[in-house]
Amino acid sequence: xxxxxxxxxxxxTILFGLTLxxxxxxxxxxxxxxxxxxxxxxxxxxxxxxxxxxxVRTYRKLREFGIKFEEYIGNNPEKSQQAYxxxxxxxxxxxxxxxxxxxxxxxxxxxxWNMSQARxxxxxxxxxxxxxxxxxxxxxxxxxxxxxxxxxxxxxKESLRETLRELQAGKQELGDTYAKNLKWxxxxxxxxxxxxxxxDMAVIMRHEKELMEVFTGLSAEQLDAINDHTMQMLxxx
Numbered sequence: 001x002x003x004x005x006x007x008x009x010x011x012x013t014i015l016f017g018l019t020l021x022x023x024x025x026x027x028x029x030x031x032x033x034x035x036x037x038x039x040x041x042x043x044x045x046x047x048x049x050x051x052x053x054x055x056v057r058t059y060r061k062l063r064e065f066g067i068k069f070e071e072y073i074g075n076n077p078e079k080s081q082q083a084y085x086x087x088x089x090x091x092x093x094x095x096x097x098x099x100x101x102x103x104x105x106x107x108x109x110x111x112x113w114n115m116s117q118a119r120x121x122x123x124x125x126x127x128x129x130x131x132x133x134x135x136x137x138x139x140x141x142x143x144x145x146x147x148x149x150x151x152x153x154x155x156x157k158e159s160l161r162e163t164l165r166e167l168q169a170g171k172q173e174l175g176d177t178y179a180k181n182l183k184w185x186x187x188x189x190x191x192x193x194x195x196x197x198x199x200d201m202a203v204i205m206r207h208e209k210e211l212m213e214v215f216t217g218l219s220a221e222q223l224d225a226i227n228d229h230t231m232q233m234l235x236x237x
Contacts, residue, residue, distance in 0.1 A: 047200040058094025059214040112200040136171040
């Protein structure tokens, strides 16, 4: 999606993030911000399948309009207001009452999507970490067996010991890096958790493929090919 439309559609989320950084006040400012956010989006209620289907349909229309919009603004900057009205017209044709309702639904979908995808990502990272540690353990075990083998020449063992030290250091670094990243990931998850709920995330996951398609602009086949290629490269099923 082009830059102008991204700014419109995700504006509330961006402003929310900026406020989270700079909100002054006594006590825990996050609680006030969470309350403010939920107050702003409460009018659309909890997410449901019909709402997400409507959102996907509208998002696709906005994507189709995106390039034309960018060209329109580029060639006719004085008509930008008309272009924004055209965006709202598309939003209404998708089934939303107005631009404000779409932005609120977008915010709820965005937080539910971000949280659910973060959980999936963290699970994959854990599997990748386990795979990496297991691979290094296997390498360390093999080298140690060679070092312990009386038939292996001493000069070869010296080289193996150096390799062993490098592998052990690499394993330690991999573990330390993962632990550091996990700490920050858990902090981010804890910060954003109050912005969504399990019910909304369950709805999102029922429509994960359609949402992934409209967010990335790729087809389901292209996304499957990317995922399969990545898993093959990592030798992970």
